[in-house]
Amino acid sequence: MRAEAVSKSYGSRAALKAVSFAADRGEVVALIGPNGAGKTTLLSILAGIQEPSSGTVSVGRKEVGWVPQQPAVYRKLSVGENLRLFARLERVADREAVVERMLELTGLAEREGDELGKLSGGNQQRVNIAIGLLAGPPVLLLDEPSSSLDPRQRARLWELISRLAREEQTTVVFSTHDVGEAERYADRVLVLADGELLFEGSARALEEAVGSPQRDFEAAFVAFLRNRGH
Amino acid sequence: MRWLLLKDLQILRRSPLLLALLVAYAVVIGLPVGYGISAPPSKPKVAFYNGVAKQDNAFDLGGREVDASRYAEELFEDIDPIRVDSREAAIQAVKDGEALGALVVPSDITQQLQNATELPGIAEPPTLEVYYNADNPLKRRYVEQTVEARLAEANLALSGEVTKVAANALEVLLDGGPFPLPTGTIDVLGLKRANLALEGVRDGLAQDDPQRAAVQNVIAFAEVAIQSLDFAGPVLGAIAAPIKVNTNEVEGGSGTLEGFAVAAAVTIALMFVAVLLGAGMLALEREEYAFGRLVRGLVRPTSLLVEKMLLGALCAFLVSAALLGLLAVFQPVSLSRAPLWLPALVLGAAGFSALGVAVGALTRDVRAASLLSFLLSLPIAALALIPSGTLGDVAYDAVRGVSAAFPFKPTLTALDAGLNDAGSLGLPLLHLAALTAAYLVLARLALRRFGAR
Ligand SMILES: Nc1ncnc2c1ncn2[C@@H]1O[C@H](COP(=O)(O)OP(=O)(O)OP(=O)(O)O)[C@@H](O)[C@H]1O
Ligand SMILES: [Mg+2]
Numbered sequence: 001m002r003a004e005a006v007s008k009s010y011g012s013r014a015a016l017k018a019v020s021f022a023a024d025r026g027e028v029v030a031l032i033g034p035n036g037a038g039k040t041t042l043l044s045i046l047a048g049i050q051e052p053s054s055g056t057v058s059v060g061r062k063e064v065g066w067v068p069q070q071p072a073v074y075r076k077l078s079v080g081e082n083l084r085l086f087a088r089l090e091r092v093a094d095r096e097a098v099v100e101r102m103l104e105l106t107g108l109a110e111r112e113g114d115e116l117g118k119l120s121g122g123n124q125q126r127v128n129i130a131i132g133l134l135a136g137p138p139v140l141l142l143d144e145p146s147s148s149l150d151p152r153q154r155a156r157l158w159e160l161i162s163r164l165a166r167e168e169q170t171t172v173v174f175s176t177h178d179v180g181e182a183e184r185y186a187d188r189v190l191v192l193a194d195g196e197l198l199f200e201g202s203a204r205a206l207e208e209a210v211g212s213p214q215r216d217f218e219a220a221f222v223a224f225l226r227n228r229g230h
Numbered sequence: 231m232r233w234l235l236l237k238d239l240q241i242l243r244r245s246p247l248l249l250a251l252l253v254a255y256a257v258v259i260g261l262p263v264g265y266g267i268s269a270p271p272s273k274p275k276v277a278f279y280n281g282v283a284k285q286d287n288a289f290d291l292g293g294r295e296v297d298a299s300r301y302a303e304e305l306f307e308d309i310d311p312i313r314v315d316s317r318e319a320a321i322q323a324v325k326d327g328e329a330l331g332a333l334v335v336p337s338d339i340t341q342q343l344q345n346a347t348e349l350p351g352i353a354e355p356p357t358l359e360v361y362y363n364a365d366n367p368l369k370r371r372y373v374e375q376t377v378e379a380r381l382a383e384a385n386l387a388l389s390g391e392v393t394k395v396a397a398n399a400l401e402v403l404l405d406g407g408p409f410p411l412p413t414g415t416i417d418v419l420g421l422k423r424a425n426l427a428l429e430g431v432r433d434g435l436a437q438d439d440p441q442r443a444a445v446q447n448v449i450a451f452a453e454v455a456i457q458s459l460d461f462a463g464p465v466l467g468a469i470a471a472p473i474k475v476n477t478n479e480v481e482g483g484s485g486t487l488e489g490f491a492v493a494a495a496v497t498i499a500l501m502f503v504a505v506l507l508g509a510g511m512l513a514l515e516r517e518e519y520a521f522g523r524l525v526r527g528l529v530r531p532t533s534l535l536v537e538k539m540l541l542g543a544l545c546a547f548l549v550s551a552a553l554l555g556l557l558a559v560f561q562p563v564s565l566s567r568a569p570l571w572l573p574a575l576v577l578g579a580a581g582f583s584a585l586g587v588a589v590g591a592l593t594r595d596v597r598a599a600s601l602l603s604f605l606l607s608l609p610i611a612a613l614a615l616i617p618s619g620t621l622g623d624v625a626y627d628a629v630r631g632v633s634a635a636f637p638f639k640p641t642l643t644a645l646d647a648g649l650n651d652a653g654s655l656g657l658p659l660l661h662l663a664a665l666t667a668a669y670l671v672l673a674r675l676a677l678r679r680f681g682a683r
Pocket of ligand 2: 039040041069143
């Protein structure tokens with residue numbers, strides 16, 4: 001997957017400034033940066049929800065699984081109904097089997113018939129993630145997928161993502177504010193600030209770029225941003 | 231699209247309170263507005279005090295007994311009287327807002343009438359007292375006009391009586407006979423008989439009698455008087471018979487008032503359900519953030535809009551058809567005319583729903599969508615219901631222009647035509663189809679403009 005000089009502006013505000021990067025099959029890429037850096041904007045352009053103001057994206061919408069920052073689910077429908085509806089709309093071949101697998105994956109099998117709005121925020125997020133996985137897409141984009149999950153669910157999520165990348169050769173791009181996650185689970189990190197791509201490489205390379213030794217990766221990341229005037 | 235439609239119906243089914251409120255609202259607003267606009271204004275309530283004792287009601291008009299209160303009753307034809315016991319009570323009723331006005335018949339009205347007929351030009355004319363509540367000028371004018379119109383009729387009837395008496399007196403003057411006077415009935419000779427008598431006197435006089443010329447002069451005068459009075463009789467009669475009014479109805483657009491009320495009530499119900507659902511259910515997709523998921527290739531934005539349009543139209547159609555069924559109990563709805571009113575109902579539902587979808591495309595959440603729907607719907611309905619003749623030409627043309635841009639007027643026209651055979655059906659149906667398409671295009675443009683997130 002490749003993005004070429006992708007820019008996006010809302011009126012006079014530039015949310016993305018000529019961002020280019022590429023991700024290989026089976027690669028896991030983390031997108032980190034402060035609030036309002038343009039992470040969601042970049043991911044939603046990659047997902048085909050928004051058109052970039054300029055620049056190109058090499059993947060088609062159909063090849064992308066999308067997990068938005070806010071759970072995009074129908075709160076009046078049950079867990080099962082949500083999964084089935086989107087499986088239908090995605091034209092998933094073996095619908096029932098896939099829905100079964102997702103229910104198991106999210107650990108919500110026994111809550112299948114519950115109205116989604118009555119689930120906790122984290123459980124809603126689990127369904128949100130499951131919907132992004134339904135079609136088994138070659139590219140998976142997740143916007144802060146772990147932010148509302150408990151530690152056990154986080155572990156399960158990353159385990160799943162690592163397995164998808166390893167076994168299905170799925171390309172994964174996720175954004176997070178937990179830079180520790182980025183360090184641990186991503187092959188590569190992209191640092192975005194004020195719509196600009198400031199860094200692209202491994203977590204180690206970022207620490208080295210800061211120069212002076214730091215306590216951990218998070219401290220290195222903060223120092224990096226400070227050095228760049230953010 | 232089918233699955234989305236089913237999903238939305240499922241969501242609606244799980245929001246029974248919301249749905250019940252929407253339907254109740256549509257019906258509760260639709261019915262009274264529909265009937266309110268078509269019902270003629272009701273009779274104003276007027277406090278009435280009649281100071282005349284029952285036995286004093288009659289007065290004497292040239293020997294004829296005339297019942298004074300009969301003329302007061304004339305006033306009641308267009309008002310709803312609240313009978314009270316005193317002038318003070320009548321005035322109080324106006325002050326309390328219980329009555330729009332008060333009408334007081336003074337206790338000496340009979341005497342006043344008597345005096346007026348006996349001493350015309352000298353006695354004060356008989357006077358009724360009318361009190362108005364001035365805090366509502368519109369109603370005040372209505373009561374004023376009603377009372378004045380009725381009073382004119384009472385006056386006319388009374389002057390009719392007077393002329394009859396006058397004509398009678400003339401007759402006696404001409405032909406002679408008994409004439410009633412307050413002091414008792416006297417026998418009047420009459421001009422004709424007096425003339426005959428004079429002719430006898432004249433013939434008895436010698437040809438050269440100097441009185442003969444004098445008598446001849448009186449006879450000549452009597453003849454002229456007889457001829458003039460003979461002529462005066464019919465003239466008086468003509469005055470007594472007032473100008474007759476021949477009322478004719480000019481053919482109007484609408485069939486009956488009740489039929490129009492049904493069309494209006496159904497249109498209002500259609501509007502509320504279709505606009506609110508079209509707007510709300512589209513906005514819900516965004517509020518749930520599902521919109522982004524859907525338009526990334528799962529559903530084409532146009533299909534999504536058409537789906538919401540169908541959803542709103544379907545629900546509005548069902549609700550208004552049920553309302554029509556309910557109204558059929560009071561005002562027959564012709565089933566044989568169904569091929570005419572069904573298309574009106576369907577296209578009206580589609581037009582309103584498309585308008586709702588356009589509203590929904592402009593808004594990001596259900597609350598804003600509902601608010602905007604209300605803000606739009608109420609004035610549109612109000613504008614479309616303004617009758618011609620209440621505004622100046624230019625203003626009315628402007629109102630018509632604005633109304634034509636929204637589905638209310640064409641739906642009402644089409645339903646009135648379909649249900650009540652009032653006016654043409656084809657044109658408003660075409661109009662609705664065009665509006666539906668136009669609003670869908672507008673919604674599509676709005677979606678593109680306001681993007682998906
Ligand atoms: N629909 C929009 N209209 C106008 N401006 C927008 C819109 N969406 C995003 N922006 C602006 O674009 C910039 C980037 O926003 P974006 O949501 O991509 O940030 P982010 O990195 O995801 O932030 P966060 O970590 O808080 O989620 C922000 O300045 C935001 O105000
Ligand atoms: Mg974001």
